[in-house]
Every structure is written in C-alpha cells, then in structure tokens.
Amino acid sequence: MRKINRKVFFIFSLLFFVILLGSAFAQQPAGDQPMEYRAFPYIGSRQIMWIAAQLHLMFAAFILGVPIFAVIVEFIGFYARDPMQRLRYDKLAKEFTKLLLIAFSATAIWGAILTFLFITLYPKFFNYLSNIFSPTLWIYPFLFFGETFTLYLYWYGWEWLQGEKKKFHLALGVLLNLFGIAVLFITDAWTTFMMSPSGIDEKGNLVSLWKAINNPLWMPLNIHRLIANIVFGGSIAAAYAAFRFLSSKTEEERAHYDWMGYIGNFIAIQAFIVLPFAGYWFGREIYAFDQQLGITMMGGFLSWLWIIQAILIGIIFLASNYYLWIGMERIPGAERYRLYTRLILLVLVVGTLVWATPHSLVASLEEARKMGGAHHPLLGVLGVMSAKNTAVNIMILSTFLSFLFYRRGNKISRVSWAKTGVVIQGLILFLAAFIVVFYGVRGYFVEAIVRIGYSVYQVLAVLSAIILTMILDIFMLRNAEEIGPIRWGKMPPRSQYALFLVAITFTWLMGLMGYARSAIRQHWHVYGVMRDTSPEAFSPTLGFAADMVSICVLLFFALVFFIFWIGHLGEKTKILEERVEEEVEGITTAKLKGGYTA
Amino acid sequence: MNGSNQFIGLKVVLFTLIVIGIFTYYANSIPQLESRPPQELSLSKENLTPEALVQAGKDIFYGKGTCALCHAIGEKGPRAPDLAGIGARAATREPGKSAKEYLIESLINPTAYVVEGYPPIMPAVNKPPISLNPTEILAVVAFLESLGGTVDVKPSDIPSETSATPTSVAPAAPASLKLPGNPEAGKAVAEVCVQCHIIPGVGKPRRPRAPDLSAIGAIATPDYIIESILDPDAKVVAGYPAGLMPKDFGEKLKAQEFMDLVAFLMTLKGGSPESSEPGKGAQPAEGQKKEGVQETKASSLPVPEAKPAETEKKEGAETQGSKNPTTGSEQNKSQ
Amino acid sequence: MSILRSSFVHAILLLVIAILIFKYGIHPPIPQSLFLLYLIITLFGIFLFVSSSEETWKSFLSPIHATLYDPRFRGVRAVIFIVLPVLATYLVYLRVQPKIEPPAELRTIHPAPPDTISFRNGTIKLQGLGNPLRGDKEHFQEHVNRGKVIYFKNCFYCHGDGLNGEGHFAEGLNPKPANFTDVGTIAQLQESYLFWRIAKGGPNLPTEATPWNSAMPAWENYLTADEIWSVILYLYEATGYQPRKWEQDQ
Incomplete structure (x- = not known):
C-alpha cells in the first residue's frame, strides 16, 4: 500500500505539471503557420484519442461513483442499530474505498496521457479551448489535488477516526464527494461547450466564461453523468465482489462477498432506474438547443445506435432482475413470490422486444415486396417513441416490483393495516402502469408536440408511484417478523455471472453512449463554431465505433483486473490479514458483549 | 463449488470476451452509415446548367443541407411540410412572389413563412452549422423548383448576405478567389466610359446618356457587367434606349484591360448623391422584368463571395442597398 | 417425473x-x-x-x-x-452462399406530378385540372362505355378484367401493375394524376420514382386526350371510387 501511495503522489505531481506545461505550450504560437493537427503513427489520432479519453472516463467514472456509495454505506452503518450491522457496513465502505484508492492512480495516468495527446495531436483546438477555459484549467488541478488529499485522509484516517470521531470521518467522506463532483462539473463544462457553445460571440471569442461553463447542456450532462457514475461504480464493485465470491474458499468470505455484490448491484440498479429520466432530459435539452443536433442524434446516421442501446438496457434490466430472483432463493419465504417474478420476466422480455423494434429496418427486396413497401405496419406502431417510452416506464416499474418482493421476501408485516397496505400499494402501481399505457396509446392520436409532453406525465406517474409505494413499504415492514435470516453465501455461480453481465454491458453501453454524444457534433470540434478540418473529420460507422468501444472495454477490464490483482497481492501479506481479522473479531466480540455504546 | 473455483479467472475472461464479442458482432451486422463532412460546392460557369444545378441541389438536399432530416418528398414529414410539387406551389404561396423568391427567402429566413401546423424550427441554411454558400443555396433552390416547376434560378438571385461570414476560428474558405483584374489599372480604362456614364472619381460626361455607374459594384454581379460590356443590348436598363452603347468594346479592349475594368467597376459601391435617384441608377435589367418593381438587388456570384475577410467587412458596411429587397419583401408580406 | x-x-x-x-x-x-x-x-x-x-x-x-x-x-x-x-x-x-438478389431499394410509388406536361403537340396544365368529360352529364354513360371499350382493348392485358392488377401479363412484371380496386391507388389521386401517368407511362417517370422499371407504355402515342379521359371515367365508375378533389387553397 505504501508503495502505491508514493506512486500516486508522483503521478499527481506529474499530471499537475503536464497541465500547466500544456496550457503554456498551447498558447505559444509556433511560427507563422500554427500547426492544426498532427497524425499519430500507426494507430491514428482519432483512435488513440478515443482510447485515452474513454479509459480516462471509465476510471474517472469509477472513482467518482464509488465514493458516493462508499459514504452512503458508511452512513447506513453509522445509523444502524445493530452493532454487528454497523461493523459490516463499515467494513464494506472501507473495502469499496480500497478499490477506489488503486483506481485513482489509473485515472491520473490516463488523464495525463489524454492531455499529452490532446496538446500534441490537436494543438489548434486545444489552444482554442484553453483560451476559453483557462481559469478553469487552473482551478481544476487544485480541485483534483484536494480530492486526492481528502481521499488519503479518508482512507488512512479510517481506523483513527472511529468511535467518537466517526463524525469527522463522515464529513471527510462528504468533502471527498464534493471535490469529486466539482471536478466532474468542470470537465463537463469543457465537454458540453463543444456541443452547445455559449458565451461566445459570432467569431468564437469568449464573452462570458460563466455562460460558456453554464451552457444549455451542462447541467443535464452533470446530472446524467453523476447518476451514471453511481451505476457504473456500483456495477463494477458488484462484479469485483462476484469475482471474489467465486474464488473464495471459506463460507465466511463467500457470505461477505455475496452481500457486497448484492449491495453493489442494489445501488447500481436504484440509480439505474432514474437514469433514463436524466437521459431523457439531456436529450430534450439537445433538441431545445439545436433541432439539427437533436435530429442528427435520433433520426440521422445514429438512429440504429438507439436500437442497440435498447437491447443493452434490456439486458441490464433482465440481468439485474434475474440476480434478484436467484437471490430470493436464499431468502426463506421468498418462494411465495415466484409466480410474480415469472410474470415480471414476461413483462420485461416483452418490454425489451418493443423497445428494440427499429422504426426502419433492413429488408431484402423480396421481403419488402411481401410487406408491401419499406414500412412494416408493426414497426409503424412499435418503432415510435410512444411505444418505447411506455415500454421503458413499464420496465422500470417491474424492476421496482422485483425489489419490493426481494425486500419482503422473509418478512411478515406486523402492522394491523398490512392487508390494506398491500392493496393500496398494488393500486398505486397499477394506476401508474395504467397512466403510462394510457398516455402511450393516446400518443398515437395526437400531434408530435402534444405527444412529447405526455412522456413527462408518464415519468411523473412512475416516479411518484415508486416513492409512495416505498414510503408505505417502509412503514409496513417496520419491526416486521422474520421467517428466517437471509442465507448469505448460498448463491449459485450463475447469479454472479449476471453481475458480470451487468458490469460488462453497462461499461460497453457507456462507451457507446460516449460515441453517440460525441458523434452528434459530426464534423465540428465545437458545434457551429470550429470545424474539424482534419482528414478524420468524418464520423465513423456504428460498427467501427463498436470495435473501438470493445477495445476500450477490454483494456479497461484488463487494467481493472490487474489493479485488483495488485490489491489482492497486498492482502496476501499474512501478518496484515491476521492482524485485521484479530482486530475485527476483537471489536466484534467486544461489541457483542454489549461493551459498545455510541 | 467444489473445485469449480479453480479456473475462475479464465472463465470470467471467457465470459467477458463472449459478451463483448456478441455486442460487437451485432453492432457490425446492422446498416453501417458514416457521416462525412460536407464538401463545398463550387460550380464553374460552364457547368451552371439547370440540370447540373438540380443534381447538385439534390445532393445538398439529402446531404450537406440536412434538409431531408425533416422534409420528405412525396410524404408528409413529421416535422416539416412535404416538398413534393413545391416548385409549383411556391409560386402560389404568397401573392406577388415568384416561386424563386419565395424559396430563397424561406431558406435564408425560414420563419418568414411558416406552413400552418408546423413549428417554426427550421434553421437558416446560410448560417452555421449548415452554412451553405450562395452557390449551394442556388443549387438547392434549383432542385426545389425542379419539383413540379421550372428551373429559372440564376446566380444573381441569391442575395450576397448569404455569404456566411466564416468565424475567426473556422478555417477560411478553400481558396480565396479574387477577381483577376487590377482595379487601379481599370480606372484608367474607364475613362472611355465617362463619355456617357457617370463614374465618380473618373469623370462626368457632358451629356449623360447612359446609366449612372457609381453604385454598380453594389448592385450588379461581375457576370452582369461582363455581359453588359460584351453585349450591351442583352439587358437594357429601363428608360434608356437600346443600341446606344457601342458593341465593339470586347474587341477594342485587351483581355487584361477588360478584366481590370470589371474589377474597377466592382469597387464602385455608391455613396454619391446622384446615384440614389430612383430610376436613374444603374439597374440590372432583369429587375425590370418583374412588373416594373424597382429592385436594387445586391447580388454576388460565388466568385466574389470567397473574398478575403477585409473586403467582406467593407461590403458588410455598405450593404444598405442589398437590404432593400428584404425590407421590400416584408412590406409585401404585410399587405 | x-x-x-x-x-x-x-x-x-x-x-x-x-x-x-x-x-x-x-x-x-x-x-x-x-x-x-x-x-x-x-x-x-x-x-x-x-x-x-x-x-x-x-x-x-x-x-x-x-x-x-x-x-x-x-x-x-x-x-x-x-x-x-x-x-x-x-x-x-x-x-x-452468393445470392442472386437485387439490392434493397427505396421507391416512391406515387411521385409528385409535374405542373404541366407536353401532350402530343400542345401542353396541358395538370395543376387544378379535372376530367373535362365529368361535367358532360348528358353523355356521361356514353363516355363511360367508350372508356370501357378502350380499357378492354388496351389496358386489361396487364391490369386485368377485375381492375385489380391481375391481368394475363401481371406475373411477368415487376413492379406489378397497379391494382385500381386498392384504396391506396386511384382513390387517393386526382384524375389529372391518372391522365399524366397514362399519357406518359413508365418511360417518363420522374427522378424520385427510380428505378424506372415500370412497363407501362406512354399512351399519348396511341390514345387521344378524350380517349384517356373516358378511360379514367370508366376506372372510377367501375371501382366505385371518387377521384380526389383539388384543394381550393394551395
């Protein structure tokens, strides 16, 4: 650990230096003819930038997402009544943070590589952006430094800040997240400026830095990325737990990693449920900023990308529900709900089918002749937004229902109004589903402008139904009777592969969406302001993008694998392991004996 | 789990590879579209035939202009009107406006006439990010006219305002083309002309028998000037007799002198009080064809459009005359 | 089990x-x-x-x-x-395995008609044009009968005696001859559109109707304007459809 620590500091100082050097270098005109582009040998500028940016982004998403739920888990532990629970959550939060610590250096390395490549390969463009954003470029390294510093305090101060001082530790965790979010918001400003430039005059000169930062797409992307980072961090942590689960040798270990995988997946899916809404907002803002941009996104050469997106999201929904359903096997009493889970599966499959139905399709001449034209009547019905929005909302409701069943798997409510409560919950969910379907169907009969407004009603219905049902559920299951404890660790291996599937699919989806976000600018560096005049100004095909995304995802997993392996090595140091175990056991026994008071 | 956790690493790697492989395969099996950056269209004089224009316009319609994203031909688009038969329909949309005028204005100022039932979402095609140059707009209009109408659009129909000012960070237009002539030398040549024409800075005729040329550069295209020198009777300004101007200037002037003269005349952007007298200013004769409506139309060919930035700025400062058609048309509309 | x-x-x-x-x-x-x-x-x-x-x-x-x-x-x-x-x-x-199959193509079935067409030696303005024989109430049935005769002399080989596009030659043609009984064909079109398509046939289809593989001959070389109008009259009478009217405005 110590060694890694020193390395990380070295890398940070390097990164800081690079950024300063970069902005200085970029502002220096190189002779009369400023170099606009350089070509990267063999691989090509586009490809190398793609890989560097994507990997940096993936690691960054991980190190921004993980602290959010590490702190959440720590808070849960802090407020837990049961001392055993307390300890378990605390240990889990610490384990998440350990993953974070190692991934931090990778983020910095890829950030440095990205900056280097950017300066050398796209000097003119970098110069332009740094002209606009120079103050943020100065603040950014300090924020990053602050984040690193807080992280070290957070990690190394873990044992020191226990007991009475735990509050300070929690505050550190919150501070860490604040730094992380600030860093994210600054980078988002650069990114979204390229899509929706604001705060500049017609010639592209800076008028207002704040307007350039607070461009129309800034907040939507901030929120979208923030939520997506939680999902990403959760799914990767769950995949890590799944791996440890599969390779663990003792029952105890298995139980712990089973539980960790569950928590990771739980957090990921909770955030994932709201992600489509954030994405929808982002999309609408794109339309509002520039119709052209929006239409390129949905109707132009990218239209098929959304079909793939639908399939991938369908897989994520199905796989994470599947994980819950298998998880219910280890909950005594949960078999009561098996029939319902089967129905949910059916709804999810049908939802995915509807969502993945393309509007225009590939058909040979013979097939087109049979269909009587290039348009199939079924596609006219299912291929439009009305059907897809409805499908997504119903899928979200179903996933939520899965969670409800999981939650009450081994519980029997003790409150007097339990029966009524279930009926009310059912009514609320049914009503939400009805509203969703009603507006979905009605959408076919009204004009486009009215139809767009309908999806807001659908979203509101689903969100309020989820919140209401959850509140009811919390009260209903308060002090509920337990049929039996969850048998952690009693999970078949295939459930863990579902966690891998979620992590892989989500990572891949993230890469694909990055391509979509970047490709809608088409041949512009900064949309409508600065054209890409390099030979690579064209936007590549979906197949090419998929190849690139796959390469990035594989590289990312290879690096993560390597990093976790290093982390594992550190753990193998017997002495440390034993000491920690002794410590933990000591505390546990002490607490179990009732010596613990808050 | 007995012994099954031996090759976990391998299994997980295999699983990952298979999943990613399936995703990649599927993404490669669907229609592959590439978005190419648009090409600048520049048509030389000889290929400015209606057919070539229509073809070029069609390419722009479906490609660079991104029109087809919203508009469909032969079916109702979800966001924009059906353009089938627009060539015929455009002429009837606004009283007193020809199809050509209607189309040009709709492209450059899309909110001027919005078809009922559609939201006013169309971007001006001459502004970024579409940034069609005047030649390209010309081609698009030609294409639209070909849909049920007759192609009668000419380069001079596209107002020069459409030349989108390339922003400082945007790369300059492909190659800056200037008129080949030298305006300074042309001034000397123009001494022949002041026998009949008024040309400020050169001289005043004792008996002005021909149109005032003091603002000719602002209202005529090089093409028009060239044609008027070589074949003076092709287009005669209203109120002046035909056949007055000698037809042999084309033979008398040397090629260089000729180009110098045109270049010089193009620098005349008005400013002298006499020139603003209505009816007496030099008018491109085609203005006359339009039911006698006096139009001062600043027009520019694709060639001068690509001038270096300084001249463009200057032009921008003096496009008073060129603003007239637009204001005029707005008045028309309000009637 | x-x-x-x-x-x-x-x-x-x-x-x-x-x-x-x-x-x-x-x-x-x-x-x-x-x-x-x-x-x-x-x-x-x-x-x-x-x-x-x-x-x-x-x-x-x-x-x-x-x-x-x-x-x-x-x-x-x-x-x-x-x-x-x-x-x-x-x-x-x-x-x-290599397949002998033409690439998929998008074809506009009903391309936009031109404003005016040349017919024999004159020109005819299609925009706003109706069937001149329709107003002739006195001889209406005569015109329809004449159209029927012309139809069975010229058109029925491809378009069929049921007017459903299933004539003797229909199977050999791609695209198949138009089915007039379908609600998507003449019921949606103005009579002048039919006049244009009959007069000009496959050879004069506009650009968006590519590929120009319609086998329909240009009947202007064989029929007079009156004969074409009476065939059109017959088509509507026999199928029971009403031709689409011109909108008053626009």
Whole structure:
C-alpha cells in the first residue's frame, strides 16, 4: 500500500505539471503557420484519442461513483442499530474505498496521457479551448489535488477516526464527494461547450466564461453523468465482489462477498432506474438547443445506435432482475413470490422486444415486396417513441416490483393495516402502469408536440408511484417478523455471472453512449463554431465505433483486473490479514458483549 | 463449488470476451452509415446548367443541407411540410412572389413563412452549422423548383448576405478567389466610359446618356457587367434606349484591360448623391422584368463571395442597398 | 417425473410458440433481420426463465446432462454430435452462399406530378385540372362505355378484367401493375394524376420514382386526350371510387 501511495503522489505531481506545461505550450504560437493537427503513427489520432479519453472516463467514472456509495454505506452503518450491522457496513465502505484508492492512480495516468495527446495531436483546438477555459484549467488541478488529499485522509484516517470521531470521518467522506463532483462539473463544462457553445460571440471569442461553463447542456450532462457514475461504480464493485465470491474458499468470505455484490448491484440498479429520466432530459435539452443536433442524434446516421442501446438496457434490466430472483432463493419465504417474478420476466422480455423494434429496418427486396413497401405496419406502431417510452416506464416499474418482493421476501408485516397496505400499494402501481399505457396509446392520436409532453406525465406517474409505494413499504415492514435470516453465501455461480453481465454491458453501453454524444457534433470540434478540418473529420460507422468501444472495454477490464490483482497481492501479506481479522473479531466480540455504546 | 473455483479467472475472461464479442458482432451486422463532412460546392460557369444545378441541389438536399432530416418528398414529414410539387406551389404561396423568391427567402429566413401546423424550427441554411454558400443555396433552390416547376434560378438571385461570414476560428474558405483584374489599372480604362456614364472619381460626361455607374459594384454581379460590356443590348436598363452603347468594346479592349475594368467597376459601391435617384441608377435589367418593381438587388456570384475577410467587412458596411429587397419583401408580406 | 413438468420441455415449447408467433402471427411477415433480433431476445428471456430458480434449472439441465453422460443414450449422443456440426455447417453455408438478389431499394410509388406536361403537340396544365368529360352529364354513360371499350382493348392485358392488377401479363412484371380496386391507388389521386401517368407511362417517370422499371407504355402515342379521359371515367365508375378533389387553397 505504501508503495502505491508514493506512486500516486508522483503521478499527481506529474499530471499537475503536464497541465500547466500544456496550457503554456498551447498558447505559444509556433511560427507563422500554427500547426492544426498532427497524425499519430500507426494507430491514428482519432483512435488513440478515443482510447485515452474513454479509459480516462471509465476510471474517472469509477472513482467518482464509488465514493458516493462508499459514504452512503458508511452512513447506513453509522445509523444502524445493530452493532454487528454497523461493523459490516463499515467494513464494506472501507473495502469499496480500497478499490477506489488503486483506481485513482489509473485515472491520473490516463488523464495525463489524454492531455499529452490532446496538446500534441490537436494543438489548434486545444489552444482554442484553453483560451476559453483557462481559469478553469487552473482551478481544476487544485480541485483534483484536494480530492486526492481528502481521499488519503479518508482512507488512512479510517481506523483513527472511529468511535467518537466517526463524525469527522463522515464529513471527510462528504468533502471527498464534493471535490469529486466539482471536478466532474468542470470537465463537463469543457465537454458540453463543444456541443452547445455559449458565451461566445459570432467569431468564437469568449464573452462570458460563466455562460460558456453554464451552457444549455451542462447541467443535464452533470446530472446524467453523476447518476451514471453511481451505476457504473456500483456495477463494477458488484462484479469485483462476484469475482471474489467465486474464488473464495471459506463460507465466511463467500457470505461477505455475496452481500457486497448484492449491495453493489442494489445501488447500481436504484440509480439505474432514474437514469433514463436524466437521459431523457439531456436529450430534450439537445433538441431545445439545436433541432439539427437533436435530429442528427435520433433520426440521422445514429438512429440504429438507439436500437442497440435498447437491447443493452434490456439486458441490464433482465440481468439485474434475474440476480434478484436467484437471490430470493436464499431468502426463506421468498418462494411465495415466484409466480410474480415469472410474470415480471414476461413483462420485461416483452418490454425489451418493443423497445428494440427499429422504426426502419433492413429488408431484402423480396421481403419488402411481401410487406408491401419499406414500412412494416408493426414497426409503424412499435418503432415510435410512444411505444418505447411506455415500454421503458413499464420496465422500470417491474424492476421496482422485483425489489419490493426481494425486500419482503422473509418478512411478515406486523402492522394491523398490512392487508390494506398491500392493496393500496398494488393500486398505486397499477394506476401508474395504467397512466403510462394510457398516455402511450393516446400518443398515437395526437400531434408530435402534444405527444412529447405526455412522456413527462408518464415519468411523473412512475416516479411518484415508486416513492409512495416505498414510503408505505417502509412503514409496513417496520419491526416486521422474520421467517428466517437471509442465507448469505448460498448463491449459485450463475447469479454472479449476471453481475458480470451487468458490469460488462453497462461499461460497453457507456462507451457507446460516449460515441453517440460525441458523434452528434459530426464534423465540428465545437458545434457551429470550429470545424474539424482534419482528414478524420468524418464520423465513423456504428460498427467501427463498436470495435473501438470493445477495445476500450477490454483494456479497461484488463487494467481493472490487474489493479485488483495488485490489491489482492497486498492482502496476501499474512501478518496484515491476521492482524485485521484479530482486530475485527476483537471489536466484534467486544461489541457483542454489549461493551459498545455510541 | 467444489473445485469449480479453480479456473475462475479464465472463465470470467471467457465470459467477458463472449459478451463483448456478441455486442460487437451485432453492432457490425446492422446498416453501417458514416457521416462525412460536407464538401463545398463550387460550380464553374460552364457547368451552371439547370440540370447540373438540380443534381447538385439534390445532393445538398439529402446531404450537406440536412434538409431531408425533416422534409420528405412525396410524404408528409413529421416535422416539416412535404416538398413534393413545391416548385409549383411556391409560386402560389404568397401573392406577388415568384416561386424563386419565395424559396430563397424561406431558406435564408425560414420563419418568414411558416406552413400552418408546423413549428417554426427550421434553421437558416446560410448560417452555421449548415452554412451553405450562395452557390449551394442556388443549387438547392434549383432542385426545389425542379419539383413540379421550372428551373429559372440564376446566380444573381441569391442575395450576397448569404455569404456566411466564416468565424475567426473556422478555417477560411478553400481558396480565396479574387477577381483577376487590377482595379487601379481599370480606372484608367474607364475613362472611355465617362463619355456617357457617370463614374465618380473618373469623370462626368457632358451629356449623360447612359446609366449612372457609381453604385454598380453594389448592385450588379461581375457576370452582369461582363455581359453588359460584351453585349450591351442583352439587358437594357429601363428608360434608356437600346443600341446606344457601342458593341465593339470586347474587341477594342485587351483581355487584361477588360478584366481590370470589371474589377474597377466592382469597387464602385455608391455613396454619391446622384446615384440614389430612383430610376436613374444603374439597374440590372432583369429587375425590370418583374412588373416594373424597382429592385436594387445586391447580388454576388460565388466568385466574389470567397473574398478575403477585409473586403467582406467593407461590403458588410455598405450593404444598405442589398437590404432593400428584404425590407421590400416584408412590406409585401404585410399587405 | 412427467415429461410435461420438465423445464427443458417448457423451454422448447416456449421457443416454438415464440417462433410461431414471430413467423406466422404477425401479418405481413416481418423481415429476417427483425425476426432474428426478436428471437435472440426471447431466447435470452427463456434462458433466464429456466435458470431463475434452482428447481427449474436442475430440471432443465437433467436431460442435457443425461444425454451427455448417461451410457444409455450413447446412440442419441452420437447422432447429436453429428447432426449439430452439420446443422451449423449448413447455416453457415446458407449465410455465405452468393445470392442472386437485387439490392434493397427505396421507391416512391406515387411521385409528385409535374405542373404541366407536353401532350402530343400542345401542353396541358395538370395543376387544378379535372376530367373535362365529368361535367358532360348528358353523355356521361356514353363516355363511360367508350372508356370501357378502350380499357378492354388496351389496358386489361396487364391490369386485368377485375381492375385489380391481375391481368394475363401481371406475373411477368415487376413492379406489378397497379391494382385500381386498392384504396391506396386511384382513390387517393386526382384524375389529372391518372391522365399524366397514362399519357406518359413508365418511360417518363420522374427522378424520385427510380428505378424506372415500370412497363407501362406512354399512351399519348396511341390514345387521344378524350380517349384517356373516358378511360379514367370508366376506372372510377367501375371501382366505385371518387377521384380526389383539388384543394381550393394551395
């Protein structure tokens, strides 16, 4: 650990230096003819930038997402009544943070590589952006430094800040997240400026830095990325737990990693449920900023990308529900709900089918002749937004229902109004589903402008139904009777592969969406302001993008694998392991004996 | 789990590879579209035939202009009107406006006439990010006219305002083309002309028998000037007799002198009080064809459009005359 | 254990039902690409179904396990190990074999008519034009009868005696002759549109109607304007459709 620590500091100082050097270098005109582009040998500028940016982004998403739920888990532990629970959550939060610590250096390395490549390969463009954003470029390294510093305090101060001082530790965790979010918001400003430039005059000169930062797409992307980072961090942590689960040798270990995988997946899916809404907002803002941009996104050469997106999201929904359903096997009493889970599966499959139905399709001449034209009547019905929005909302409701069943798997409510409560919950969910379907169907009969407004009603219905049902559920299951404890660790291996599937699919989806976000600018560096005049100004095909995304995802997993392996090595140091175990056991026994008071 | 956790690493790697492989395969099996950056269209004089224009316009319609994203031909688009038969329909949309005028204005100022039932979402095609140059707009209009109408659009129909000012960070237009002539030398040549024409800075005729040329550069295209020198009777300004101007200037002037003269005349952007007298200013004769409506139309060919930035700025400062058609048309509309 | 309780059988049944629905339940049939997409998603769903509880998963695996390891099924095993690779080979062959098939194309069935057309030596303005014979109430039936005669002398070979595009030559033509009884053809068009298409035929289709493979002759070389108008009259009378009217405005 110590060694890694020193390395990380070295890398940070390097990164800081690079950024300063970069902005200085970029502002220096190189002779009369400023170099606009350089070509990267063999691989090509586009490809190398793609890989560097994507990997940096993936690691960054991980190190921004993980602290959010590490702190959440720590808070849960802090407020837990049961001392055993307390300890378990605390240990889990610490384990998440350990993953974070190692991934931090990778983020910095890829950030440095990205900056280097950017300066050398796209000097003119970098110069332009740094002209606009120079103050943020100065603040950014300090924020990053602050984040690193807080992280070290957070990690190394873990044992020191226990007991009475735990509050300070929690505050550190919150501070860490604040730094992380600030860093994210600054980078988002650069990114979204390229899509929706604001705060500049017609010639592209800076008028207002704040307007350039607070461009129309800034907040939507901030929120979208923030939520997506939680999902990403959760799914990767769950995949890590799944791996440890599969390779663990003792029952105890298995139980712990089973539980960790569950928590990771739980957090990921909770955030994932709201992600489509954030994405929808982002999309609408794109339309509002520039119709052209929006239409390129949905109707132009990218239209098929959304079909793939639908399939991938369908897989994520199905796989994470599947994980819950298998998880219910280890909950005594949960078999009561098996029939319902089967129905949910059916709804999810049908939802995915509807969502993945393309509007225009590939058909040979013979097939087109049979269909009587290039348009199939079924596609006219299912291929439009009305059907897809409805499908997504119903899928979200179903996933939520899965969670409800999981939650009450081994519980029997003790409150007097339990029966009524279930009926009310059912009514609320049914009503939400009805509203969703009603507006979905009605959408076919009204004009486009009215139809767009309908999806807001659908979203509101689903969100309020989820919140209401959850509140009811919390009260209903308060002090509920337990049929039996969850048998952690009693999970078949295939459930863990579902966690891998979620992590892989989500990572891949993230890469694909990055391509979509970047490709809608088409041949512009900064949309409508600065054209890409390099030979690579064209936007590549979906197949090419998929190849690139796959390469990035594989590289990312290879690096993560390597990093976790290093982390594992550190753990193998017997002495440390034993000491920690002794410590933990000591505390546990002490607490179990009732010596613990808050 | 007995012994099954031996090759976990391998299994997980295999699983990952298979999943990613399936995703990649599927993404490669669907229609592959590439978005190419648009090409600048520049048509030389000889290929400015209606057919070539229509073809070029069609390419722009479906490609660079991104029109087809919203508009469909032969079916109702979800966001924009059906353009089938627009060539015929455009002429009837606004009283007193020809199809050509209607189309040009709709492209450059899309909110001027919005078809009922559609939201006013169309971007001006001459502004970024579409940034069609005047030649390209010309081609698009030609294409639209070909849909049920007759192609009668000419380069001079596209107002020069459409030349989108390339922003400082945007790369300059492909190659800056200037008129080949030298305006300074042309001034000397123009001494022949002041026998009949008024040309400020050169001289005043004792008996002005021909149109005032003091603002000719602002209202005529090089093409028009060239044609008027070589074949003076092709287009005669209203109120002046035909056949007055000698037809042999084309033979008398040397090629260089000729180009110098045109270049010089193009620098005349008005400013002298006499020139603003209505009816007496030099008018491109085609203005006359339009039911006698006096139009001062600043027009520019694709060639001068690509001038270096300084001249463009200057032009921008003096496009008073060129603003007239637009204001005029707005008045028309309000009637 | 009853065979109906086996998850393996359930899975196969579900798959068969899904295939039947996707193949025959949707009309008109969906293209292969979409069928495959649907099938893959359904397969994934079925897999999740059988493996989502330990019971069903075991019951699903047991026949597979038995086939692979049970000595009693040695014969079945051998057959499967031969049939599966052969099947895979055949599928690969089907996929890679060169097919004689024209590329998919988008064709506008009803291209926009021009404003004016040349007819014989004059020009005819199509915009706003109606059938001149329709106003002639006195001789209306005469015109229709004349049109009927002309139709059966010239048109019926392709468009058929039922006016449904199933004439003697219809099978040899691609695209097939227009079916006038369909609500999507003459019922949606103005009479001047029909006049244009009859007069100019396939050779003079505009650009958006590419490829110009319509076999319709240009009848302006054989019929007079009056004869064409009377055929049009007959078409509407015989099918019972009303021609589309010109909108007053625009």
